[in-house]
Amino acid sequence: MPYRSPVSDYEFIFDHIVPMADIAATERFADAQKDVSDAILAEAGKLSDDILAPLQRVGDLNPARLENGVVRTAPGFAEGFRALAEGGWVGISADPEYGGMGLPMALCTAVNDMMTGACISLQLCPLLSQGQIEALEHHASDAIKDLYLPKLTSGEWTGTMNLTEPQAGTDVGALRTKAEPNGDGTYSISGQKIYITYGDHDFGGNVCHLVLARLPDGVPGPKGISLFMVPKYIPDENGNPGVANDLRVVSLEHKLGIHASPTCVMEYSGATGWLVGEEHNGMAAMFTMMNNARLGVGIQGVGIAEAAYQHAVAYAMDRKQGATKLEGGKGTIIDHADVRRMLTSMKADIFAARAIAAACASAIDLTTATGDATHRARAALLTPIAKAFGSDVGIAVSAEGLQIHGGMGFVEETGAAQFSRDVRITSIYEGTNGIQAMDLVARKMMDGGEAANAIFEEIENHAEKAKGQFPDLAEAVWSACETVCETTEWLVAQGDLNDRFAGAVPYLRAFARVLGAHYHLKAAMTGDATRAKLARFYIERLLPEHVGLCAHARVGAAGIYELSADELAA
Template sequence: MQVYEAPIRDMRFVLDELWVDDGFGNLPALEQFDSDLTNAILEEAARFSREVLLPLNQPGDLEGCHLENGVVRTPKGFKEAYKAFTESGWSSLAASPEWGGQGLPERVNKLVEEMTCSTNLSFGLYPGLTHGGALALEAHGTDELKQLYLPKMTSGEWSGTMCLTEAHCGTDLGMLRTKAEPQGDGSYKISGAKIFISAGDHDLTENIIHLVLARLPDAPAGTKGISMFLVPKFLPKEDGTPGQSNGVLCTALEHKMGLKASATCQMQFDGSTGWLVGEPNKGMAAMFTMMNAERLSVGIQGLGIGEAAYQSAAWYAKDRLQGRALSGAKYPEKAADPIIVHPDVRRMLMTMRANNEGCRALGAWVARALDAERLSEEPEVRQRAEDFVALMTPIVKALFTDLGHENANLAVQVYGGHGYIWDSGVEQYARDARIAMIYEGTNGIQALDLVGRKLGANTGRLLRSFFHPVSAFIEANKGDGPMKPMIDGLEKAFGALQLSTATIAQRGLADPEEAGAAATEYLRLFGLVAMGYCFARSAQIAGLRLAFGSEEKDFYKAKITTATFFFERLLPQVSALFLSIKAGKKSMMALAEDAF
């Protein structure tokens, strides 16, 4: 059974308590968003997600999208839900007020995104991609393009996509063949085919704005010859309303493992009119404005699915009667005990809970840096925030989606045979979560980005944005108090991260394959240490609240218990990851290709 209540108390904890002294606060531009306002927003988002989006999740998965006469039809109820979504202002929540947006801080917006992803990830992709496209257009488009398209994309009247992948090239975009022919009036004719285009066509909005990567006639080879173009499905008329068709056609829908209510399209551009966004042959830089925003949002997708899976599993574990507790019957008046009494079920539930709380805490820290990067009046703070976001983006994307998928599979395991059946609802989480580890750059690519680009950037400056606060926290809290086990555990894990970083840097200089062989383990190790830092801070705050007589004893005690579980049962994985990294590439690369 798919059950969900937004974890608002934990959201308020990471928003109002955990990171107040992280150096990314005190932003005058956000002063109007006080706790009362943000709490009201979270409460209303929780209601909308629970009452409008969640009831459509399973039916939408069963029905899927349909291609009829060249137009994609979304499942029953999606059009009405999207209309309610936009009319309630959710599509414009984090957009710039210049284009009609509400300018909500990312630290709040990411929590709202989590709720949407928990209750209906397929639905969430439609407005999510539009938001990313608007960011790219705002950063790189001409004033004329921004004035025409951004207000409609902000309101949700028009939606957006990004069109990168072609049948012969995915990650290696330097091989793309879509062409852009200049027309002499500032426009271009775009011709080519794209695949795997999320929300490429649908019936939710009156126009769809595609950001398309293509090549100019004189473009150099490889990624240095890629430009980005804005290509609407319908050409706007002089009054700004959609006009004639622009030769943009969905030729097929992909038949997918999950996310069946999200239209994943094969798209054909047949001499479609487009306009350059950004500089010629600089399309990759423009597209990465959208890609980086989407990678952080995809991480939140993993967290959202992970939270929904946990809540459904916890509900079932308390409801399902099976066997007796190993220590003796806990509910002798019943035919059997609920399975939550069994240690292995507790192991799974606690793992899921810890994954979610750790990711939410880390995601909130990165979201605060996003706000500071954009709005801080202090250049040093903006630079540190930019460094931190750049460093953590591949970690958030890969770690959160890995753990979200692990949570979904654990939920199936908690349900047992019933979890494998569609009716239970949890097998949908396992299917929906799987793509998040692949799109917007596979998690292996995220790991390569981390070790290949981020570690050595600016002589290690990006690393300092994380290493310095963690080191300072450990030094400030050493001692024999109640935090000692956690601080000792964090110090040991942080030491393994430092040694792993040095090992990869040293070996990678001599042999890039050594860095590549260690990349995935290194990203997971880094992510676990980051979560450990978040849990140590959380436990410290919870301990202080309890010491000062907080009335929310149950919440803070649970926070400490979850942190303790993480340090005792999950953080020790760091030791094994460190040994794998030290082992190097030899056994990985030794087998001859013909032997596979």
């Protein structure tokens, strides 16, 4: 079935839930008025629906391949990327000084949602470039900015991030890649990196690798790591791709999904690189890129959930199977109570996850525009929630889509299985969702829960205002928020971080459930009857999960270790 970008959903969110007007009221984003915002959404929707979506199935059936050291992408991918780049979409939030649109991250997030739903395997390429652009804007020298940012922003060149090694995944500090000074301001980079998305392709231009490596005097662990720009082709005196650098693609991973996205094993054999940021401070620069990517990955989950939902609705509207007594029904499986339950749950969770991601992006924009510490803390707090909940929703919705298709969902030709295969990686890369939850209850609670409590106060104040219009729903949201607030206080009081970590995942889920309920209640308050019905479903049927989740979060770590490792293996 044709994919339809959720343009109207974002117009609603930016008008009523996470107001774009608040962002446009700042001097930094004064151009992001409603007419501009709506035009951007409409044009991104057209590109996604007409150009990118037809490549979704093509890419799955024609995986990227490595031929004589050259990566070949699926038919139409190079043309699709060029259309995307020529439209300026890679640089939508990049600095105008280097050719970017300079628009809010909230709009960039919405565009990435649409493009992911259309074709995640292609969208991954600009997503990585966007993260690299942000890292260079914040940390690179003027010389590197002047050379690389215009070409990355235009899509003439593309960017990657190189962290993981066979022995160093989440524990990045265990990396072995070395950087030796050449004495001329450049460095010789040697080592192997794995899981490098779009480490090479046949789109043309240059591939610009940001590589973590350790200098000879770098101390062990993450504090001794530096970051380097290592291009596929060394730029000549005119800034054009010159001689080939000493790097190569060793192999491509054979993956469960995102087949058309080349995931490379990269070998650096004394490749020439340039330092980005300060020596031994590479993790600070790389985390700029990773945090950008974490929000991007969360919205990837939402985008694929949207596509899977549309696919499932179309099938349910058409498939006749069994009789129901629903008066005025369609006569197809969409009349069955359980199918209706699944579809409504899918739709409700997509809205909740989309609103959370938009709120996170908005906080990032307000931080950029004002430098205000409150917005900065909120953006930091919401990032792991947006990443983990968005990707979890993508996985759950895609699985429900398969279930709605029944046996046909297990048949590849229907296309339902591809969504589940493609989205599964989103809870793993850019920090697993367990890592996101641990970050939430540890680093993001170093303020004693202040940033979280500020959000809880907003939710409860809004619930109080909503009691006149939706007394039962408002009371449910207020009560749930209070429970999560109390759980936050319990977590903050635990001196042993393991007691926090043991319940981190259910805590993050409970927090997301309450945030989702808050945004659904705001949607209901607009007077839109359909939104009110969806809000009632979410608040009455999905929000109650927070009770068990919070109970789980407050148990602590003791029970986790009652079964020994040997007993688990028995």
